Amino acid sequence: MIRPAWISTPLAGTAAVFAVLALLAIPLHRLTSGSAAAALTTPAGDADDSTATPAVLYLRLLADADKVSITTPDGTPVWQLDPAPAGEHDIDATLTLAHHQTELTLTASFPQSANETAVFLTVEPDHLASQTQHAIGSGQITETLHFSWPE
Amino acid sequence: MKRLLTGIAMLCLAVTATATAAPLKVSALHPMMADLARQVGGDRIEVFDLTKGNNLHHFEPKPSDMATMRSSALVLASGKGLESYLDGLRASLGKVPVIEVGKTIPSLTVGKDAVYSSCPHNHGHSAGGLDPHWWLGISNMKRAARVISKELAAIDPAGKTTYQAGYKAYAKKLDDLKRWAKSELATIPSGQRKLVTSHNAFAYFAKEFGFEVIAIAGLSAEQNSTPQHLAHTITDIRDSGVRAVFPETNTSDKSLNAVAKQAGVTVAPPLIADGTKSGKAITFEAVVHHNVNTITRALTAQ
Ligand SMILES: [Zn+2]
Numbered sequence: 100m101i102r103p104a105w106i107s108t109p110l111a112g113t114a115a116v117f118a119v120l121a122l123l124a125i126p127l128h129r130l131t132s133g134s135a136a137a138a139l140t141t142p143a144g145d146a147d148d149s150t151a152t153p154a155v156l157y158l159r160l161l162a163d164a165d166k167v168s169i170t171t172p173d174g175t176p177v178w179q180l181d182p183a184p185a186g187e188h189d190i191d192a193t194l195t196l197a198h199h200q201t202e203l204t205l206t207a208s209f210p211q212s213a214n215e216t217a218v219f220l221t222v223e224p225d226h227l228a229s230q231t232q233h234a235i236g237s238g239q240i241t242e243t244l245h246f247s248w249p250e
Numbered sequence: 251m252k253r254l255l256t257g258i259a260m261l262c263l264a265v266t267a268t269a270t271a272a273p274l275k276v277s278a279l280h281p282m283m284a285d286l287a288r289q290v291g292g293d294r295i296e297v298f299d300l301t302k303g304n305n306l307h308h309f310e311p312k313p314s315d316m317a318t319m320r321s322s323a324l325v326l327a328s329g330k331g332l333e334s335y336l337d338g339l340r341a342s343l344g345k346v347p348v349i350e351v352g353k354t355i356p357s358l359t360v361g362k363d364a365v366y367s368s369c370p371h372n373h374g375h376s377a378g379g380l381d382p383h384w385w386l387g388i389s390n391m392k393r394a395a396r397v398i399s400k401e402l403a404a405i406d407p408a409g410k411t412t413y414q415a416g417y418k419a420y421a422k423k424l425d426d427l428k429r430w431a432k433s434e435l436a437t438i439p440s441g442q443r444k445l446v447t448s449h450n451a452f453a454y455f456a457k458e459f460g461f462e463v464i465a466i467a468g469l470s471a472e473q474n475s476t477p478q479h480l481a482h483t484i485t486d487i488r489d490s491g492v493r494a495v496f497p498e499t500n501t502s503d504k505s506l507n508a509v510a511k512q513a514g515v516t517v518a519p520p521l522i523a524d525g526t527k528s529g530k531a532i533t534f535e536a537v538v539h540h541n542v543n544t545i546t547r548a549l550t551a552q
Binding site: 153155187189191223225226227228229 | 354355356357389393396400418
Protein backbone atom coordinates (compact mmCIF):
# COMPACT_ATOMS: atom_id res chain seq x y z
CA MET A 100 0.00 0.00 0.00
CA ILE A 101 1.34 3.41 -0.91
CA ARG A 102 0.68 6.05 1.70
CA PRO A 103 0.41 9.69 0.75
CA ALA A 104 3.47 11.66 1.94
CA TRP A 105 1.47 13.69 4.48
CA ILE A 106 0.55 10.65 6.52
CA SER A 107 4.20 9.96 7.32
CA THR A 108 4.65 13.16 9.34
CA PRO A 109 4.13 12.56 13.09
CA LEU A 110 1.48 15.29 13.36
CA ALA A 111 -0.48 13.92 10.43
CA GLY A 112 -0.18 10.46 11.98
CA THR A 113 -1.79 11.74 15.17
CA ALA A 114 -4.45 13.51 13.10
CA ALA A 115 -5.16 10.23 11.33
CA VAL A 116 -5.59 8.43 14.67
CA PHE A 117 -8.07 11.07 15.81
CA ALA A 118 -9.90 10.89 12.51
CA VAL A 119 -10.34 7.13 12.98
CA LEU A 120 -11.48 7.66 16.57
CA ALA A 121 -14.03 10.17 15.31
CA LEU A 122 -15.23 7.63 12.75
CA LEU A 123 -15.64 5.09 15.50
CA ALA A 124 -17.79 7.68 17.27
CA ILE A 125 -15.71 7.74 20.43
CA PRO A 126 -16.29 10.98 22.34
CA LEU A 127 -13.10 12.99 22.81
CA HIS A 128 -13.50 13.11 26.58
CA ARG A 129 -13.15 9.35 26.61
CA LEU A 130 -9.70 9.54 25.05
CA THR A 131 -8.33 10.19 28.49
CA SER A 132 -10.40 7.50 30.16
CA GLY A 133 -7.75 4.88 29.49
CA SER A 134 -5.15 6.62 31.59
CA ALA A 135 -7.73 7.60 34.18
CA ALA A 136 -8.79 3.98 34.41
CA ALA A 137 -5.17 2.93 34.79
CA ALA A 138 -5.06 4.79 38.08
CA LEU A 139 -8.01 2.82 39.43
CA THR A 140 -7.34 -0.27 41.41
CA THR A 141 -9.54 -3.33 41.19
CA PRO A 142 -11.97 -3.18 44.09
CA ALA A 143 -10.55 -5.62 46.62
CA GLY A 144 -13.78 -7.65 46.66
CA ASP A 145 -14.05 -10.80 48.69
CA ALA A 146 -12.85 -13.87 46.87
CA ASP A 147 -16.40 -15.23 46.80
CA ASP A 148 -17.44 -12.35 44.62
CA SER A 149 -15.01 -13.14 41.79
CA THR A 150 -16.46 -15.24 39.02
CA ALA A 151 -14.68 -16.86 36.12
CA THR A 152 -16.67 -15.72 33.09
CA PRO A 153 -16.25 -16.89 29.51
CA ALA A 154 -15.71 -13.90 27.23
CA VAL A 155 -14.72 -13.04 23.70
CA LEU A 156 -11.90 -10.53 23.30
CA TYR A 157 -11.59 -8.49 20.12
CA LEU A 158 -8.44 -6.54 19.32
CA ARG A 159 -8.43 -3.87 16.64
CA LEU A 160 -5.06 -2.56 15.51
CA LEU A 161 -4.79 0.47 13.26
CA ALA A 162 -1.18 -0.40 12.35
CA ASP A 163 1.01 -3.53 12.25
CA ALA A 164 2.49 -4.28 15.66
CA ASP A 165 5.49 -6.49 16.35
CA LYS A 166 3.73 -8.01 19.32
CA VAL A 167 0.64 -7.50 21.49
CA SER A 168 -0.01 -9.13 24.80
CA ILE A 169 -3.00 -8.97 27.12
CA THR A 170 -2.49 -9.99 30.72
CA THR A 171 -4.31 -9.57 34.00
CA PRO A 172 -2.79 -6.76 36.12
CA ASP A 173 -0.87 -9.41 38.12
CA GLY A 174 0.77 -10.64 34.92
CA THR A 175 -1.25 -13.79 34.13
CA PRO A 176 -1.23 -14.16 30.33
CA VAL A 177 -4.61 -13.94 28.62
CA TRP A 178 -3.70 -13.46 24.95
CA GLN A 179 -0.45 -13.18 22.97
CA LEU A 180 -0.31 -12.04 19.35
CA ASP A 181 3.10 -12.35 17.77
CA PRO A 182 3.15 -10.94 15.11
CA ALA A 183 0.10 -8.74 15.35
CA PRO A 184 -0.90 -7.39 11.92
CA ALA A 185 -3.24 -4.40 11.53
CA GLY A 186 -6.91 -5.37 11.50
CA GLU A 187 -9.28 -7.25 13.77
CA HIS A 188 -8.48 -10.32 15.82
CA ASP A 189 -10.62 -12.29 18.26
CA ILE A 190 -10.18 -15.01 20.83
CA ASP A 191 -12.18 -16.88 23.47
CA ALA A 192 -10.96 -16.29 26.99
CA THR A 193 -12.02 -16.69 30.59
CA LEU A 194 -11.94 -13.51 32.66
CA THR A 195 -12.31 -13.00 36.37
CA LEU A 196 -15.07 -10.53 37.06
CA ALA A 197 -15.39 -9.08 40.55
CA HIS A 198 -18.44 -6.88 41.15
CA HIS A 199 -18.99 -6.93 37.37
CA GLN A 200 -15.56 -5.36 36.80
CA THR A 201 -12.27 -6.49 35.36
CA GLU A 202 -8.91 -4.99 34.43
CA LEU A 203 -6.62 -6.05 31.64
CA THR A 204 -3.12 -4.82 30.91
CA LEU A 205 -2.40 -4.28 27.25
CA THR A 206 1.18 -4.17 26.01
CA ALA A 207 1.81 -3.46 22.34
CA SER A 208 5.18 -3.05 20.62
CA PHE A 209 5.20 -1.11 17.38
CA PRO A 210 8.24 -0.55 15.15
CA GLN A 211 10.29 2.32 16.61
CA SER A 212 10.00 4.43 13.45
CA ALA A 213 6.19 4.21 13.33
CA ASN A 214 3.75 7.05 14.00
CA GLU A 215 1.40 7.31 16.91
CA THR A 216 -1.36 4.74 16.62
CA ALA A 217 -4.26 3.25 18.57
CA VAL A 218 -5.19 -0.18 19.87
CA PHE A 219 -8.81 -1.01 20.71
CA LEU A 220 -9.68 -3.84 23.05
CA THR A 221 -13.30 -5.01 23.18
CA VAL A 222 -14.40 -7.34 25.96
CA GLU A 223 -17.64 -9.27 25.50
CA PRO A 224 -18.40 -11.48 28.52
CA ASP A 225 -21.24 -13.99 28.29
CA HIS A 226 -24.60 -12.36 29.16
CA LEU A 227 -23.07 -8.83 29.25
CA ALA A 228 -22.86 -6.08 26.65
CA SER A 229 -19.55 -5.65 24.85
CA GLN A 230 -17.30 -2.80 25.96
CA THR A 231 -14.37 -1.18 24.21
CA GLN A 232 -11.36 0.62 25.70
CA HIS A 233 -8.32 1.83 23.87
CA ALA A 234 -4.72 2.87 24.22
CA ILE A 235 -2.85 5.40 22.09
CA GLY A 236 0.87 5.81 21.63
CA SER A 237 3.92 4.81 19.62
CA GLY A 238 6.80 2.38 20.15
CA GLN A 239 6.00 0.46 23.33
CA ILE A 240 2.50 1.06 24.74
CA THR A 241 1.52 -0.35 28.12
CA GLU A 242 -1.81 0.49 29.62
CA THR A 243 -4.18 -1.07 32.14
CA LEU A 244 -7.74 -0.92 30.85
CA HIS A 245 -10.70 -1.01 33.17
CA PHE A 246 -14.04 -2.57 32.19
CA SER A 247 -17.17 -2.43 34.31
CA TRP A 248 -20.83 -3.31 33.85
CA PRO A 249 -23.87 -2.28 35.85
CA GLU A 250 -24.65 -4.91 38.51
CA MET B 251 -1.84 -50.92 -17.55
CA LYS B 252 -1.00 -47.23 -17.31
CA ARG B 253 -4.47 -46.40 -18.56
CA LEU B 254 -6.04 -48.70 -15.93
CA LEU B 255 -4.04 -47.04 -13.13
CA THR B 256 -5.05 -43.60 -14.37
CA GLY B 257 -8.65 -44.78 -14.41
CA ILE B 258 -8.45 -46.08 -10.84
CA ALA B 259 -6.76 -42.87 -9.70
CA MET B 260 -9.50 -40.77 -11.29
CA LEU B 261 -12.19 -42.94 -9.73
CA CYS B 262 -10.57 -42.50 -6.32
CA LEU B 263 -10.43 -38.74 -6.84
CA ALA B 264 -14.09 -38.68 -7.82
CA VAL B 265 -15.06 -40.69 -4.71
CA THR B 266 -13.00 -38.40 -2.46
CA ALA B 267 -14.52 -35.33 -4.11
CA THR B 268 -18.04 -36.67 -3.54
CA ALA B 269 -17.19 -37.49 0.08
CA THR B 270 -15.82 -34.03 0.86
CA ALA B 271 -18.51 -32.26 -1.14
CA ALA B 272 -21.42 -33.70 0.88
CA PRO B 273 -22.57 -30.68 2.85
CA LEU B 274 -23.05 -30.83 6.62
CA LYS B 275 -26.75 -31.01 7.50
CA VAL B 276 -27.90 -28.28 9.91
CA SER B 277 -31.49 -27.95 11.16
CA ALA B 278 -32.84 -24.62 12.42
CA LEU B 279 -35.84 -24.03 14.68
CA HIS B 280 -35.94 -20.37 13.73
CA PRO B 281 -35.73 -18.68 10.30
CA MET B 282 -33.13 -16.17 11.53
CA MET B 283 -30.91 -18.99 12.85
CA ALA B 284 -31.26 -20.67 9.45
CA ASP B 285 -30.14 -17.45 7.75
CA LEU B 286 -27.19 -17.02 10.14
CA ALA B 287 -26.07 -20.60 9.47
CA ARG B 288 -26.26 -20.09 5.68
CA GLN B 289 -24.30 -16.84 5.92
CA VAL B 290 -21.55 -18.44 8.01
CA GLY B 291 -21.45 -21.94 6.50
CA GLY B 292 -22.03 -21.13 2.83
CA ASP B 293 -21.91 -24.16 0.52
CA ARG B 294 -20.23 -26.29 3.14
CA ILE B 295 -23.54 -26.83 4.92
CA GLU B 296 -27.14 -27.57 3.97
CA VAL B 297 -29.65 -25.76 6.17
CA PHE B 298 -33.20 -26.93 6.90
CA ASP B 299 -35.51 -24.24 8.28
CA LEU B 300 -38.07 -26.42 10.07
CA THR B 301 -40.42 -23.54 10.97
CA LYS B 302 -41.26 -22.93 7.29
CA GLY B 303 -42.97 -19.61 7.93
CA ASN B 304 -45.12 -20.85 10.84
CA ASN B 305 -45.64 -18.81 14.00
CA LEU B 306 -42.49 -19.26 16.11
CA HIS B 307 -44.27 -18.82 19.41
CA HIS B 308 -46.43 -21.88 18.75
CA PHE B 309 -44.11 -24.00 16.62
CA GLU B 310 -43.43 -27.57 17.72
CA PRO B 311 -41.51 -30.07 15.60
CA LYS B 312 -43.57 -32.64 13.68
CA PRO B 313 -42.43 -36.28 13.23
CA SER B 314 -40.98 -35.37 9.82
CA ASP B 315 -39.01 -32.53 11.49
CA MET B 316 -37.73 -35.00 14.08
CA ALA B 317 -36.44 -37.21 11.26
CA THR B 318 -34.66 -34.23 9.66
CA MET B 319 -33.08 -33.29 12.99
CA ARG B 320 -31.98 -36.88 13.69
CA SER B 321 -30.06 -36.91 10.42
CA SER B 322 -28.52 -33.47 11.09
CA ALA B 323 -25.07 -32.77 12.50
CA LEU B 324 -26.39 -29.82 14.49
CA VAL B 325 -29.72 -28.27 15.52
CA LEU B 326 -29.92 -24.51 16.04
CA ALA B 327 -32.50 -22.95 18.39
CA SER B 328 -32.66 -19.26 19.26
CA GLY B 329 -32.91 -19.86 23.04
CA LYS B 330 -34.04 -17.48 25.82
CA GLY B 331 -37.09 -19.67 26.36
CA LEU B 332 -38.64 -19.26 22.90
CA GLU B 333 -38.47 -23.00 22.18
CA SER B 334 -40.15 -24.30 25.32
CA TYR B 335 -39.81 -27.90 24.11
CA LEU B 336 -35.98 -28.02 24.08
CA ASP B 337 -35.51 -30.38 27.07
CA GLY B 338 -37.77 -32.99 25.51
CA LEU B 339 -36.18 -32.46 22.12
CA ARG B 340 -32.67 -33.00 23.52
CA ALA B 341 -33.76 -36.19 25.25
CA SER B 342 -35.33 -37.45 22.06
CA LEU B 343 -32.42 -36.51 19.77
CA GLY B 344 -29.73 -38.05 21.94
CA LYS B 345 -26.35 -37.41 20.33
CA VAL B 346 -27.35 -34.59 17.96
CA PRO B 347 -26.30 -31.34 19.68
CA VAL B 348 -29.00 -28.66 20.12
CA ILE B 349 -27.44 -25.21 20.39
CA GLU B 350 -29.26 -22.23 21.91
CA VAL B 351 -27.59 -19.60 19.77
CA GLY B 352 -28.76 -16.59 21.82
CA LYS B 353 -27.94 -18.07 25.21
CA THR B 354 -24.92 -15.85 25.99
CA ILE B 355 -26.41 -12.65 24.54
CA PRO B 356 -27.45 -10.10 27.21
CA SER B 357 -31.18 -10.43 27.96
CA LEU B 358 -33.87 -7.79 28.30
CA THR B 359 -36.68 -8.26 30.79
CA VAL B 360 -40.14 -7.09 29.77
CA GLY B 361 -41.16 -3.92 31.56
CA LYS B 362 -37.97 -3.85 33.66
CA ASP B 363 -35.41 -2.55 31.20
CA ALA B 364 -35.15 1.22 30.73
CA VAL B 365 -36.15 0.79 27.09
CA TYR B 366 -39.81 0.41 28.19
CA SER B 367 -41.23 3.88 28.67
CA SER B 368 -44.66 2.46 29.33
CA CYS B 369 -44.40 -0.44 31.70
CA PRO B 370 -46.71 -3.32 30.84
CA HIS B 371 -48.76 -4.12 33.91
CA ASN B 372 -48.58 -7.43 35.58
CA HIS B 373 -51.21 -9.22 33.56
CA GLY B 374 -51.31 -11.17 30.38
CA HIS B 375 -48.27 -9.78 28.60
CA SER B 376 -45.29 -11.38 30.26
CA ALA B 377 -44.15 -8.44 32.39
CA GLY B 378 -40.98 -9.54 34.15
CA GLY B 379 -40.44 -12.30 31.61
CA LEU B 380 -37.35 -12.79 29.48
CA ASP B 381 -37.78 -11.21 26.05
CA PRO B 382 -36.73 -13.86 23.51
CA HIS B 383 -36.57 -11.50 20.47
CA TRP B 384 -32.80 -10.88 20.66
CA TRP B 385 -32.40 -11.49 16.89
CA LEU B 386 -33.86 -8.05 16.16
CA GLY B 387 -30.61 -6.46 17.41
CA ILE B 388 -27.92 -6.20 14.73
CA SER B 389 -25.01 -6.44 17.20
CA ASN B 390 -26.70 -9.46 18.75
CA MET B 391 -26.80 -11.16 15.35
CA LYS B 392 -23.10 -10.42 14.86
CA ARG B 393 -22.39 -12.05 18.21
CA ALA B 394 -24.59 -14.99 17.25
CA ALA B 395 -22.77 -15.45 13.92
CA ARG B 396 -19.55 -16.03 15.85
CA VAL B 397 -21.31 -18.57 18.10
CA ILE B 398 -22.49 -20.48 15.02
CA SER B 399 -19.05 -20.32 13.41
CA LYS B 400 -17.51 -21.88 16.57
CA GLU B 401 -20.18 -24.59 16.81
CA LEU B 402 -19.80 -25.54 13.14
CA ALA B 403 -16.01 -25.67 13.50
CA ALA B 404 -16.33 -27.90 16.56
CA ILE B 405 -18.35 -30.44 14.57
CA ASP B 406 -16.47 -30.06 11.29
CA PRO B 407 -12.88 -29.04 12.16
CA ALA B 408 -11.77 -29.36 8.53
CA GLY B 409 -14.10 -26.47 7.70
CA LYS B 410 -12.84 -24.14 10.45
CA THR B 411 -11.21 -21.59 8.11
CA THR B 412 -14.35 -21.55 5.90
CA TYR B 413 -16.60 -20.88 8.91
CA GLN B 414 -14.24 -18.23 10.29
CA ALA B 415 -14.11 -16.49 6.92
CA GLY B 416 -17.91 -16.74 6.61
CA TYR B 417 -18.32 -15.19 10.04
CA LYS B 418 -15.84 -12.36 9.34
CA ALA B 419 -17.45 -11.48 6.01
CA TYR B 420 -20.94 -11.53 7.51
CA ALA B 421 -19.80 -9.52 10.55
CA LYS B 422 -18.55 -6.83 8.21
CA LYS B 423 -21.87 -6.87 6.35
CA LEU B 424 -23.70 -6.42 9.65
CA ASP B 425 -21.42 -3.51 10.63
CA ASP B 426 -22.36 -1.81 7.34
CA LEU B 427 -26.03 -2.64 7.90
CA LYS B 428 -25.95 -1.09 11.38
CA ARG B 429 -24.30 2.08 10.07
CA TRP B 430 -26.99 2.33 7.38
CA ALA B 431 -29.83 1.71 9.88
CA LYS B 432 -28.41 4.32 12.27
CA SER B 433 -28.19 6.99 9.60
CA GLU B 434 -31.74 6.28 8.35
CA LEU B 435 -33.27 6.25 11.83
CA ALA B 436 -31.37 9.44 12.72
CA THR B 437 -33.78 11.35 10.46
CA ILE B 438 -36.63 10.62 12.93
CA PRO B 439 -37.20 13.55 15.32
CA SER B 440 -36.25 12.67 18.91
CA GLY B 441 -39.85 13.14 20.10
CA GLN B 442 -41.00 10.46 17.65
CA ARG B 443 -38.47 7.79 18.63
CA LYS B 444 -41.10 5.57 20.20
CA LEU B 445 -42.27 2.17 19.04
CA VAL B 446 -45.85 1.13 19.61
CA THR B 447 -46.17 -2.36 18.14
CA SER B 448 -48.85 -5.04 18.15
CA HIS B 449 -46.35 -7.70 19.22
CA ASN B 450 -43.92 -6.77 22.01
CA ALA B 451 -40.88 -7.86 20.03
CA PHE B 452 -38.85 -4.73 19.37
CA ALA B 453 -37.10 -3.99 22.68
CA TYR B 454 -33.66 -5.18 21.47
CA PHE B 455 -34.04 -3.12 18.31
CA ALA B 456 -35.26 -0.12 20.37
CA LYS B 457 -32.34 -0.39 22.78
CA GLU B 458 -29.81 -0.58 19.97
CA PHE B 459 -31.15 2.48 18.16
CA GLY B 460 -32.33 4.68 21.05
CA PHE B 461 -36.11 4.18 20.88
CA GLU B 462 -38.62 3.71 23.67
CA VAL B 463 -41.07 0.82 23.62
CA ILE B 464 -44.73 1.33 24.44
CA ALA B 465 -46.00 -2.23 24.70
CA ILE B 466 -49.59 -3.04 23.89
CA ALA B 467 -49.58 -6.80 23.56
CA GLY B 468 -47.42 -9.51 25.04
CA LEU B 469 -44.30 -11.22 23.84
CA SER B 470 -46.26 -13.45 21.54
CA ALA B 471 -48.67 -11.59 19.33
CA GLU B 472 -51.66 -13.58 20.53
CA GLN B 473 -51.39 -12.64 24.20
CA ASN B 474 -54.33 -10.30 24.55
CA SER B 475 -54.37 -7.13 26.54
CA THR B 476 -57.04 -6.42 29.11
CA PRO B 477 -59.41 -3.46 28.56
CA GLN B 478 -57.73 -1.61 31.46
CA HIS B 479 -54.32 -2.00 29.85
CA LEU B 480 -55.66 -0.87 26.47
CA ALA B 481 -57.13 2.26 28.06
CA HIS B 482 -53.80 2.95 29.74
CA THR B 483 -51.99 2.44 26.42
CA ILE B 484 -54.29 4.88 24.60
CA THR B 485 -53.43 7.53 27.20
CA ASP B 486 -49.72 6.72 26.87
CA ILE B 487 -49.82 7.07 23.10
CA ARG B 488 -51.71 10.37 23.31
CA ASP B 489 -49.26 11.69 25.91
CA SER B 490 -46.23 10.51 23.90
CA GLY B 491 -47.16 12.56 20.84
CA VAL B 492 -46.07 9.70 18.58
CA ARG B 493 -47.60 9.82 15.07
CA ALA B 494 -47.81 6.15 14.09
CA VAL B 495 -48.17 2.68 15.55
CA PHE B 496 -47.00 -0.56 13.96
CA PRO B 497 -48.82 -3.83 13.30
CA GLU B 498 -46.87 -6.94 12.41
CA THR B 499 -46.95 -9.26 9.41
CA ASN B 500 -48.79 -12.54 10.10
CA THR B 501 -50.70 -11.36 13.19
CA SER B 502 -54.11 -9.98 14.00
CA ASP B 503 -54.11 -6.22 14.44
CA LYS B 504 -57.53 -5.84 16.06
CA SER B 505 -56.27 -4.36 19.34
CA LEU B 506 -53.77 -2.12 17.60
CA ASN B 507 -56.33 -0.75 15.15
CA ALA B 508 -58.73 0.02 18.01
CA VAL B 509 -55.99 1.69 20.05
CA ALA B 510 -54.82 3.75 17.05
CA LYS B 511 -58.36 4.94 16.33
CA GLN B 512 -58.94 5.96 19.95
CA ALA B 513 -55.54 7.66 20.22
CA GLY B 514 -55.92 9.40 16.85
CA VAL B 515 -52.69 8.08 15.27
CA THR B 516 -51.86 6.38 11.97
CA VAL B 517 -51.48 2.61 11.60
CA ALA B 518 -48.23 2.15 9.66
CA PRO B 519 -47.50 -0.80 7.32
CA PRO B 520 -46.60 -3.99 9.24
CA LEU B 521 -43.15 -4.72 10.69
CA ILE B 522 -41.42 -8.11 10.62
CA ALA B 523 -40.69 -9.44 14.09
CA ASP B 524 -40.08 -13.15 13.85
CA GLY B 525 -38.27 -13.42 10.52
CA THR B 526 -41.09 -14.27 8.12
CA LYS B 527 -42.96 -12.13 5.61
CA SER B 528 -46.21 -13.44 4.11
CA GLY B 529 -45.41 -16.85 5.56
CA LYS B 530 -42.03 -16.99 3.82
CA ALA B 531 -38.64 -16.85 5.50
CA ILE B 532 -36.45 -13.94 4.44
CA THR B 533 -32.90 -12.95 5.32
CA PHE B 534 -32.06 -10.91 8.40
CA GLU B 535 -30.69 -8.16 6.16
CA ALA B 536 -34.06 -7.98 4.39
CA VAL B 537 -35.85 -7.86 7.77
CA VAL B 538 -33.71 -4.90 8.87
CA HIS B 539 -34.18 -3.06 5.58
CA HIS B 540 -37.94 -3.59 5.74
CA ASN B 541 -38.31 -2.53 9.39
CA VAL B 542 -35.96 0.46 9.24
CA ASN B 543 -37.59 1.80 6.06
CA THR B 544 -41.11 1.28 7.44
CA ILE B 545 -40.33 2.91 10.80
CA THR B 546 -38.45 5.84 9.24
CA ARG B 547 -41.21 6.58 6.72
CA ALA B 548 -44.00 6.38 9.29
CA LEU B 549 -42.31 8.45 11.99
CA THR B 550 -41.00 11.19 9.69
CA ALA B 551 -44.32 11.62 7.79
CA GLN B 552 -45.87 15.03 8.29
ZN1 LIG C 1 -42.19 -12.99 18.50
